[in-house]
């Protein structure tokens with residue numbers, strides 16, 4: 020029986036210091052979700068900034084998964100005020116993902132952004148971020164309680180309302196699914212061309228798509244990678260992403276037999 024070729028899913032990495040050495044890392048939950056939830060072949064993308072050959076990389080992948088991270092996008096990328104002292108940044112990741120997002124969209128490569136990945140997609144396309152949602156007085160608490168066990172931190176935190184006739188609504192029949200919530204930052208100004216796909220009860224944008232893109236594009240503020248196989252809503256997102264990656268892979272194979 021011929022085996023079905025798996026689409027290659029590029030996964031963004033963060034730089035983290037382990038002892039004296041910088042390591043390029045992606046959380047296992049993202050790697051497993053790309054493999055098991057989307058049915059792809061995970062490929063970690065190092066955060067090499069302009070030293071990364073974007074063209075060669077994009078020739079080799081069928082989808083791009085932008086991971087969450089404790090670090091924040093540096094505010095100069097969206098003309099925001101300087102971050103509070105002690106804010107964790109990852110300039111090498113910014114220098115890698117921001118151009119990669121624009122280039123992947125231009126090529127029609129399927130894109131799924133999660134949490135930091137959602138935020139960096141908005142910034143890459145010209146939007147801006149609230150740096151500390153809890154200090155705006157506009158929103159409910161969106162941060163996790165770090166004292167709790169992981170299953171509680173990643174457990175259902177609040178509902179989101181899916182936009183009528185949107186991409187997310189086409190994937191899942193229930194209009195107000197519960198999601199987890201583990202973030203301090205959030206969308207302030209939505210980038211031009213992005214369509215709101217879901218909002219929290221306080222009005223915060225929780226998901227967006229890019230309807231005029233050549234490829235499948237979706238980003239979510241929550242973490243659908245968490246125990247993806249156990250949650251039908253989260254699984255529906257990774258199934259749709261995987262299907263888009265498979266379709267891109269088939270078209271790429273036809274172009275370069």
Ligand SMILES: N[C@@H](CCC(=O)NCCCC(=O)O)C(=O)O
Pocket residue numbers: 046086087088089090091133134135136201202203204205
């Ligand atoms: N730093 C941003 C984004 C939050 C985020 O992506 N958290 C995930 C951390 C764990 C992981 O790597 O999955 C913010 O706080 O808004």
